[in-house]
Structure formats: structure tokens, C-alpha cells
Amino acid sequence: MTSPAVAKRNRRIVFVVVIIGLITLAIYMFVSRIAYDAMSLAGTPRPELLPITPFEEVSFTARGRDYPVYAFWQTTAPDAPVIINVHGYKNSRYNSFIIGRANTLVELGYNVLTLDLSDNGGRTVEDGRISMGFDESFDVLGAYDYLLRQGFKPEQIGLVAESMGGATSLYVGQLQPEIKVIWADSPYSDAPMVLGEQAAALGFPAFIVNGGLIWAKFLSQDDIAAVSPITAGVDFAANNQSVYLAACEADQIVDPHHSKDLYAAYSAQGVDVTFWEIPCVEHATGILYAPDEYKQRLGDFLQKLPRNS
Numbered sequence: 431m432t433s434p435a436v437a438k439r440n441r442r443i444v445f446v447v448v449i450i451g452l453i454t455l456a457i458y459m460f461v462s463r464i465a466y467d468a469m470s471l472a473g474t475p476r477p478e479l480l481p482i483t484p485f486e487e488v489s490f491t492a493r494g495r496d497y498p499v500y501a502f503w504q505t506t507a508p509d510a511p512v513i514i515n516v517h518g519y520k521n522s523r524y525n526s527f528i529i530g531r532a533n534t535l536v537e538l539g540y541n542v543l544t545l546d547l548s549d550n551g552g553r554t555v556e557d558g559r560i561s562m563g564f565d566e567s568f569d570v571l572g573a574y575d576y577l578l579r580q581g582f583k584p585e586q587i588g589l590v591a592e593s594m595g596g597a598t599s600l601y602v603g604q605l606q607p608e609i610k611v612i613w614a615d616s617p618y619s620d621a622p623m624v625l626g627e628q629a630a631a632l633g634f635p636a637f638i639v640n641g642g643l644i645w646a647k648f649l650s651q652d653d654i655a656a657v658s659p660i661t662a663g664v665d666f667a668a669n670n671q672s673v674y675l676a677a678c679e680a681d682q683i684v685d686p687h688h689s690k691d692l693y694a695a696y697s698a699q700g701v702d703v704t705f706w707e708i709p710c711v712e713h714a715t716g717i718l719y720a721p722d723e724y725k726q727r728l729g730d731f732l733q734k735l736p737r738n739s
Contacts, residue, residue, distance in 0.1 A: 458638075458641055459641055459644075459645075461634075461641070462640070462641025462642050462644070462645060463642075465639070465641070465642050466642035466646060466649075469560065469562075470559040470560045470561065470650070472550070472551065472555070472558045473520030473549070473560070475522075476521075476522050476524045476525060477524060479525070479529055480502075480524075480529075481504060481532060481533060483504060483533055484504065485502045485503060486502070486504075487500070487501075487502065488501050488502075488503045488543075488576070490573065490576035491572055492554075492556070492565075492568040492569045493568045493572045493575055494568055494571075495565075497554070497556050499569045499572050499573065500545070500546050500554050501544055501545040501573065502532065502542075503542075503543055504532060504542045506536055506540060506541055507539070507541075508738070509738040510541050510737060511541070511582075511586040511735035512540060512582050512586060513535050513542050513587075513588050514570060514573045514574065514588070514590070514599075515531060515543065515591070516590070516591035516596075517547060517592070518591070518595045519562075520551050520560065521547075521551060521552075521593075521595075522547075522550060522551045523545060523546050523552055527718075529544070531717060534717070535728075535732075537725075538728070538732065540732065543573055543577065545570070547569050547570075547598070549561075557650055562621040562657055563597050563598035563621060563657035564652045564653055564654055564656060565652060566594070566595075567602050570598060570602045574587060583738070584609070585610055586735055586736060586738060587608075588611035588735050589602065589609060589611070589612045590732075591613070591615065592614075593616050593684060593713065593714050594617075594618075596614030596615055597621065598657070599612050599617075600612060600614055600673070600692075601656075601662070604659070604662040604666070607665065607668075607671065609671065610670065610672060611731070611734050612671065612673050612674070613674045613676075613728060613732070614676075614689075615714050616676065616684050616689065616713060617675070617684070617688065618684050619658070619688040619691045619692050620659070620688075621658065622639055622643060622654065622655050622658075624684060624688065625642070625654075627685060628683075642654075643655055659692060660692060662696075663698070663699035663700075663701050666696060666701040666703075667699045667700040672703070673702070673703045674704045674705075674731045675705045676689070676705075676707075676716050676727075677689035677708065678711060678713065678716055678719070679708065679710070681710075681711070681713050681714070683713035683714075684713060689707075690705070693705035706727060708724075
């Protein structure tokens with residue numbers, strides 16, 4: 431039989447262990463909240479640069495949400511396919527890079543809808559929190575719905591994007607299988623994975639991301655972990671969707687292993703997928719490093735979109 435003194439000592443040990451555990455958990459959640467805020471708080475508004483070719487300012491509602499999404503609408507010919515031009519993390523349609531890509535798409539003969547993803551630094555605002563493609567997917571789906579209302583057929587609508595926008599577009603393609611053509615430059619294969627890699631690069635333990643995911647659900651109802659394009663291969667193959675992946679070989683923001691992993695997974699699952707590793711260094715800058723080849727490859731790929739007969 432345990433003596434009263436021993437029992438009392440054991441209770442103290444348990445109490446101390448519980449207190450230490452609670453303090454550790456509190457510190458972990460505090461630090462993960464700081465990390466989540468750093469990742470998710472809205473981007474800084476950018477100077478409102480405008481397209482150099484004729485455009486119209488349009489807006490539409492994000493799918494299933496009640497906030498407006500703002501976009502530039504550039505047209506070429508009524509029978510031409512249309513591209514939803516999707517920017518990346520803490521960026522906007524006002525960025526010169528995004529405007530330049532829109533103009534390239536217009537030069538290739540496509541109608542182009544360039545939207546502001548919510549809370550990233552443009553005019554589209556939902557709750558002030560970036561969600562690595564989760565909420566942003568509703569913005570892109572709202573753009574798709576808007577184009578259907580303008581008379582475009584589902585098979586005429588393609589996605590061209592980079593970085594977080596690329597991952598968002600792959601996620602959207604999984605949700606909306608009628609979208610058959612997706613060009614994704616420097617996407618990540620899994621949102622929690624890339625956040626863990628970026629946390630590690632900043633000197634934080636990768637497991638801090640798990641706490642951030644909890645905060646995302648608690649504060650914003652954002653399921654960041656759902657944004658995992660690596661899981662989309664079976665759906666893309668079954669729905670005859672085509673994917674083009676590009677990445678800079680020395681990218682320090684989104685490691686090119688993400689595009690390589692996506693290519694390997696999609697190829698193994700029978701997806702019509704192409705991968706181009708570009709000998710550039712800066713994140714998602716292939717179009718600047720090799721503009722002529724990039725434009726040629728992009729144009730060839732987008733020919734999969736039919737013109738309206």
C-alpha cells in the first residue's frame with residue numbers, strides 16, 4: 431500500500447507536470463498565433479497600375495460568399511477562349527508582372543479576366559486574412575461563374591497563375607472539373623508543407639505550422655490544409671484535365687521540388703501534364719528570364735481551349 435507521503439508526492443509530481451504541459455501549450459499557441467498573423471494578415475495595398483491595353487473594371491460575388499471580387503476585363507474576339515489570370519501571395523491585379531502577363535495573353539488572342547484575390551493587397555476584401563488558396567478558391571470560382579453568365583462555355587475557360595495563385599488554381603480545378611486547362615507556374619504541392627519549409631527557413635520549427643492551422647480554423651474558418659494539389663491527380667485524370675507546370679530551378683521561395691512532386695504524382699496517375707524547369711533563380715520569373723520561349727509554350731498549351739463555333 432502506498433504511504434500517504436508517497437501519494438502526496440505523486441500528486442505533486444502530476445500537478446507540476448500538468449502545469450508545465452499547460453504552460454508549454456500556452457507558449458506554443460501564443461507563438462503559433464504570431465506566426466499565423468505574420469502569414470495571414472492582409473497584404474499591403476499596391477499602387478493602382480492599370481493595363482496598357484483597353485480594359486473594363488468589373489466585379490462579381492465570390493462563390494458562396496457575400497463579398498465582391500474586383501477584376502480587369504480585357505477582350506479580343508467574341509469567339510476567343512477566356513483566361514482567368516490569377517496572381518500570387520500578397521499580390522494583386524495591379525502588379526506590373528500580373529498586368530504584363532495579362533497583356534501577353536491578350537497578344538496571344540485570348541479574352542482575359544484578371545482578378546484580385548481576397549485580402550492579398552488589392553481591392554477584394556473578405557476578412558483580412560490570407561488563406562493560402564482556401565478562401566481565394568471561392569474568388570476564382572466566382573470568376574468562373576461570372577464568365578458563364580457572360581455566355582462562355584465551361585470548356586472555353588482556362589486558368590493561368592503563379593505561386594499561391596498556381597496552387598489555388600490547381601485546387602480550383604479539382605473542385606470544378608469542367609475547367610480543362612490549368613497553367614501553374616511555381617505552385618506548391620501542399621499548403622502546410624510549404625508553410626513548414628518557409629518557417630524553417632526563418633529559423634522557426636516547422637511544427638509551429640500546426641498551431642497556425644488551428645488558429646486559421648478558429649479565427650477565420652479557413653481550412654488551409656485542404657489546399658493540397660498533390661491529391662488532385664486522380665481527379666484530373668478522370669476528368670481529362672490538362673496541367674502545365676513551370677518552375678525556376680533555383681527558386682528560394684517555393685522550392686522546385688513542389689512542381690517536380692506534382693509532375694511525378696500526376697504522371698503516375700495518368701494526367702495530361704507537362705513540366706518545364708527553367709534555369710532562373712528568382713521565384714516565378716520564368717516569363718522574365720525566357721520571355722519568347724515562355725510565350726511560345728504558353729500559347730501552344732492554351733490552344734487546347736476551343737474557340738466558340
